[in-house]
Amino acid sequence: MAAPAPRTDTAPALERDDLNPNVLRAQYAVRGPLVDRAQALEAQGRKIVYCNIGNPQALGQKPITFLRQLLALLEHPALLDEPDAARRFPADVLARARDVLRRHPPGTGAYSQSAGLAFVREAVAKFVERRDGIPADPRRVILTDGASRGIQMVLLALLRSSATGYLCPVPQYPLYSATIALIGGRRVDYALDERRGWQLTEPELERAVAAARREGTEPAAIVVINPGNPTGAVLSPETIAMVVRFAARHRLAILADEVYQENVYAPGKRFVSFARTLHDLSEERVPLFSFHSVSKGYLGECGHRGGYLEHRNVPDDVAQELVKLQSISLCSGLPGQLAVHAMVAPPKPGDESHATWAAEREAILGALREKAEILGRAMRGIPGLHCDTPEGAMYAFVRIELPDTPGVADAERDTAYCLALLEETGVCVVPGSGFGQEPGTLHFRTTFLPPKEQIEDFARRLGEFHRRYVAALGRAGA
Amino acid sequence: MAAPAPRTDTAPALERDDLNPNVLRAQYAVRGPLVDRAQALEAQGRKIVYCNIGNPQALGQKPITFLRQLLALLEHPALLDEPDAARRFPADVLARARDVLRRHPPGTGAYSQSAGLAFVREAVAKFVERRDGIPADPRRVILTDGASRGIQMVLLALLRSSATGYLCPVPQYPLYSATIALIGGRRVDYALDERRGWQLTEPELERAVAAARREGTEPAAIVVINPGNPTGAVLSPETIAMVVRFAARHRLAILADEVYQENVYAPGKRFVSFARTLHDLSEERVPLFSFHSVSKGYLGECGHRGGYLEHRNVPDDVAQELVKLQSISLCSGLPGQLAVHAMVAPPKPGDESHATWAAEREAILGALREKAEILGRAMRGIPGLHCDTPEGAMYAFVRIELPDTPGVADAERDTAYCLALLEETGVCVVPGSGFGQEPGTLHFRTTFLPPKEQIEDFARRLGEFHRRYVAALGRAGA
Numbered sequence: 001m002a003a004p005a006p007r008t009d010t011a012p013a014l015e016r017d018d019l020n021p022n023v024l025r026a027q028y029a030v031r032g033p034l035v036d037r038a039q040a041l042e043a044q045g046r047k048i049v050y051c052n053i054g055n056p057q058a059l060g061q062k063p064i065t066f067l068r069q070l071l072a073l074l075e076h077p078a079l080l081d082e083p084d085a086a087r088r089f090p091a092d093v094l095a096r097a098r099d100v101l102r103r104h105p106p107g108t109g110a111y112s113q114s115a116g117l118a119f120v121r122e123a124v125a126k127f128v129e130r131r132d133g134i135p136a137d138p139r140r141v142i143l144t145d146g147a148s149r150g151i152q153m154v155l156l157a158l159l160r161s162s163a164t165g166y167l168c169p170v171p172q173y174p175l176y177s178a179t180i181a182l183i184g185g186r187r188v189d190y191a192l193d194e195r196r197g198w199q200l201t202e203p204e205l206e207r208a209v210a211a212a213r214r215e216g217t218e219p220a221a222i223v224v225i226n227p228g229n230p231t232g233a234v235l236s237p238e239t240i241a242m243v244v245r246f247a248a249r250h251r252l253a254i255l256a257d258e259v260y261q262e263n264v265y266a267p268g269k270r271f272v273s274f275a276r277t278l279h280d281l282s283e284e285r286v287p288l289f290s291f292h293s294v295s296k297g298y299l300g301e302c303g304h305r306g307g308y309l310e311h312r313n314v315p316d317d318v319a320q321e322l323v324k325l326q327s328i329s330l331c332s333g334l335p336g337q338l339a340v341h342a343m344v345a346p347p348k349p350g351d352e353s354h355a356t357w358a359a360e361r362e363a364i365l366g367a368l369r370e371k372a373e374i375l376g377r378a379m380r381g382i383p384g385l386h387c388d389t390p391e392g393a394m395y396a397f398v399r400i401e402l403p404d405t406p407g408v409a410d411a412e413r414d415t416a417y418c419l420a421l422l423e424e425t426g427v428c429v430v431p432g433s434g435f436g437q438e439p440g441t442l443h444f445r446t447t448f449l450p451p452k453e454q455i456e457d458f459a460r461r462l463g464e465f466h467r468r469y470v471a472a473l474g475r476a477g478a
Numbered sequence: 479m480a481a482p483a484p485r486t487d488t489a490p491a492l493e494r495d496d497l498n499p500n501v502l503r504a505q506y507a508v509r510g511p512l513v514d515r516a517q518a519l520e521a522q523g524r525k526i527v528y529c530n531i532g533n534p535q536a537l538g539q540k541p542i543t544f545l546r547q548l549l550a551l552l553e554h555p556a557l558l559d560e561p562d563a564a565r566r567f568p569a570d571v572l573a574r575a576r577d578v579l580r581r582h583p584p585g586t587g588a589y590s591q592s593a594g595l596a597f598v599r600e601a602v603a604k605f606v607e608r609r610d611g612i613p614a615d616p617r618r619v620i621l622t623d624g625a626s627r628g629i630q631m632v633l634l635a636l637l638r639s640s641a642t643g644y645l646c647p648v649p650q651y652p653l654y655s656a657t658i659a660l661i662g663g664r665r666v667d668y669a670l671d672e673r674r675g676w677q678l679t680e681p682e683l684e685r686a687v688a689a690a691r692r693e694g695t696e697p698a699a700i701v702v703i704n705p706g707n708p709t710g711a712v713l714s715p716e717t718i719a720m721v722v723r724f725a726a727r728h729r730l731a732i733l734a735d736e737v738y739q740e741n742v743y744a745p746g747k748r749f750v751s752f753a754r755t756l757h758d759l760s761e762e763r764v765p766l767f768s769f770h771s772v773s774k775g776y777l778g779e780c781g782h783r784g785g786y787l788e789h790r791n792v793p794d795d796v797a798q799e800l801v802k803l804q805s806i807s808l809c810s811g812l813p814g815q816l817a818v819h820a821m822v823a824p825p826k827p828g829d830e831s832h833a834t835w836a837a838e839r840e841a842i843l844g845a846l847r848e849k850a851e852i853l854g855r856a857m858r859g860i861p862g863l864h865c866d867t868p869e870g871a872m873y874a875f876v877r878i879e880l881p882d883t884p885g886v887a888d889a890e891r892d893t894a895y896c897l898a899l900l901e902e903t904g905v906c907v908v909p910g911s912g913f914g915q916e917p918g919t920l921h922f923r924t925t926f927l928p929p930k931e932q933i934e935d936f937a938r939r940l941g942e943f944h945r946r947y948v949a950a951l952g953r954a955g956a
Contacts, residue, residue, distance in 0.1 A: 018796075019796060304813065305811040
């Protein structure tokens, strides 16, 4: 590291150059300069549609009543004792709240054990057993503040040296690139195949790992996001099995980001977990860290920052180190832990709140399915934009065709496009360069979370914008 | 770093030695093996009194009604619209909940801006202005998951290289030692003076910084915990001014851990903030990061993981990097952010809930004051134990006199003592070695959070235990 420049006595005591170089290097496009500009425009009175981030309730999605009634009772248990409680809350919600308080009397008010409340971890294990039809162990579950904190913890734990590499998809969710930069590790890019619906291919994985090793990088893990963010692609069971075999061959751990597991819309597609695939392959050596969250799915409870990680094929003394890491920040937030409980143990048929819960869930997932189709259809109707209907998740990663502007970097070109789109239409999307894209291609990521009418309106304005923007670039280049 | 040992094909794919060496090095005694043993005993049916951690509501402290009513309404806003809402909730709580939802319609359900909700940050700034009588700027406030996450973020940001040093008190709260180990920085110990009520002295700070520089360490910051954890000491205004001048002289940033600012019990003592002291000294160069939390004080809302950091004398481009770091995990939990709001903007005189709020607050702080005195008096009555009545915070750091056991390390001696205490009395305290202590001295940290009768009972059993333990050691040594 270069020696610090000598400083005069009038210099500020702390300058940007004094900071951790890894911190300066880390980029997080989903909340970058584009969002700053959007907020500035909003402060001036412009109406902004935030399609930059998967934040459903900020765009009008209603919370699931069951979860919120439960949390209200847990925040203020005196409500349980009011004489008309049985009239105001469904019986199963009252029973659940009493049961939670019996198992953890301080409710939301006290730290839990570092790994999270034991009965919530047990409920997570039962959820995995029901979902996948395989055994699961609550001692291999850690409750985290959203999936993000769990992912950061595992990436940090696996950083054996500054040569440690993590295979990450391109495009990827920038939590990975930012965290790997922050901890001083190396990102090893593997490209998803846009021409094949953003699937993951074995030759590309082999190419990536070989290229990394040639540069002295020691790959420790592969990150897979399924369903994909930002691509919306749902991986086939065969692809997942291929990844497991690839990981076994190269002694890699798998980080399976499965936060969109409920968000599968395409006919004939279904979510298959890495846990289930390990089981089916009788694979007992590949370490798996699987992440889930209350922020996505049908709950969309981003503000509660609830999540969990479940690990398999991880020795006890390694698992203990993860719990120690969690203990340094005491534990994840209790409202988030209890939201996880509501996610993994929802009302059962016969429970008073089951019908409402099921109807709300179906309405939310049905609307997302419909909006994915609307967005896909609209994008296909705009000359110069390319995007299949998203199969899952909450995003479309749209390819943009622009006239050549020699000497201008891709990241400048897509950022300029997204900024102009924001200024003209008030819609905030994220440039593809924030996620990574094949050199020479340009994209943006948009969510399909706004109400249907707004998506239709956005698509119309986007078409007009794109035509004008391309024409203006053409004139400038002429 | 040594090359990895060659592995056979039957070795587990991931072993403890494959992990990040900094992760393996990090220790967090407050939740270490002693707590594991306590939980094992509890699982066998033993009654355990957890005095290892400042977790008030786990030990029977009741939550503040105002805060919980507010959070219940925000979790389930349908309660606001019920016809008898005005009968069931105080008018100011209803008005507050409506105001929060007007300013942030998705309530607890959506991510906020990365730095936290703007109106909560404004309320924090007003709180600092009222507390200290000085201007404060909401743009210099970041809402964090408890104080811990804010502290970790600043330590990471200031890590310029592996030679970066952080001056930390001995004894210290192990969040600091653990985080510094995790990020690969260097701890520079300065000793608090046990003979002078654990105060901080200028010659010791100068000694520490000079010793660090001789070893090639580049000190970047000094950590001060006031009121002290684990010592319970409240720093005098003169000492705080001395630290500011010391920091200015050595170009250090100050991390002021002020989470116990409401917990001052000793007559004639009061909390003075570093922010106020900077202002009084017209010190405009020393960067200050001040941390606060909803987990301590009179709220004791550990489970909500709410906190904030306020910084001063930090250039905008540095502040922007902190917001970027926060953005990588999206934002802190919304229930925690809204709990911070309740902390910094409590009911005002004249509000319907003010009288209850004030009475609950006074009862909690009065009980803590009384329990600090009970514990201090009891410790002074046990021959071989030494401890002043804690002036503040929630802890006593008790010195233990034991017969010499040559060849046994201090950390083994105090851990053995605490384990034996746990086995015999069911009380879980933390060995002094987990916090750091002068070589040759032995301590344990205990909270004074359990109910009064339990503290009295604990003190009695501790006296008997200590006598027996010393006698047994004497026999073993004879």
